[in-house]
Amino acid sequence: MTFLFTCPHCQSQTEVEDEYSGRTGDCVVCGREITMPEFAGSRRMGNRPGKRNKSAIWFVAAGLALLLIGAGLIAAVQVGSRTAKKIRTGRQRLSSIKNLEKIALALNAYAADHGVYPAPYTVDAAGRKLHSWRVTILPYLGEDGLYNQIDKDVPWNEGENQMLLYSQTPAVYRHPESSSWGTGTVYHLVTGAGTLFPSTGPLGPRQVTDGATKTILLAEGQMNTMTESWMEPYDLDIGSVGGLINPPSGNGLGGATDGGVCVATVEGSGYFLPDTTPPLTVQALITPTGGEPLSDDVLDEWASTQP
Structure with missing residues (x-):
């Protein structure tokens, strides 16, 4: 067992095995004669139970504190990240809805002037598709200058x-996440049999018998539906x-948000x-004329379930 001995001459400290207890010899540092004390009852080097236990307790406590602080920071970062994402998502939705x-x-406004909504696209004498309804309504969006250039x-x-x-892309056709999408858009009409825009020609607000607040006029489409340009005559078909x-x-429907x-309703x-x-x-x-039994606040009900 090792003990700590202090030379009475040079005050140097040396580790001494207990087998040298009571012996006389020269100090390994100053060379002067020293006599080892009887180590029985002396404090052994590095073997101070009380102090060691207290140190161990402090180390454990400090370690636990650091772990708790670290866990708290990680949790705070995760919560903060989720909160930031939720705020960002909420802003995207609000901007897209606007x-x-x-x-x-x-x-x-176009329907008020013409009795019906614009056709999904215009055609030439040969029936070739020319332009999207997005071009047709430019004057009603205050984009007369751009409309006249086309x-x-x-x-x-x-x-x-x-x-x-x-x-040139009207800001209203840009989705909030479209900074890297070029000039395409994901805002579409839904066309086809039984919709506001059947192949026989578009309907008008007065022909909507299911209620203007319960009929979707236009909506976002998934990313695969994004047009090459907002001018492109492309929309969502009810069949797909x-x-x-x-x-x-x-x-x-969906995907962009x-x-x-x-969505936006006829109202x-x-x-x-x-x-x-x-x-x-x-x-x-x-x-618009299906006669399905929907409550007047059906959209409010489902909108309230959003995360």
């Missing part, structure tokens, strides 16, 4: 129109949309519908 409401207002007699991607494809939000096909889809109000909205409810909201 865009949809502005577009719905323009569509309704040659409506040739397709959206030909002639002088090519110069406008990527240079069905009643699912964010369907596996990637060609339906996390967790659901932003002009915008809403966010979560992925959990029943398909039958979505289908009923798309049809």
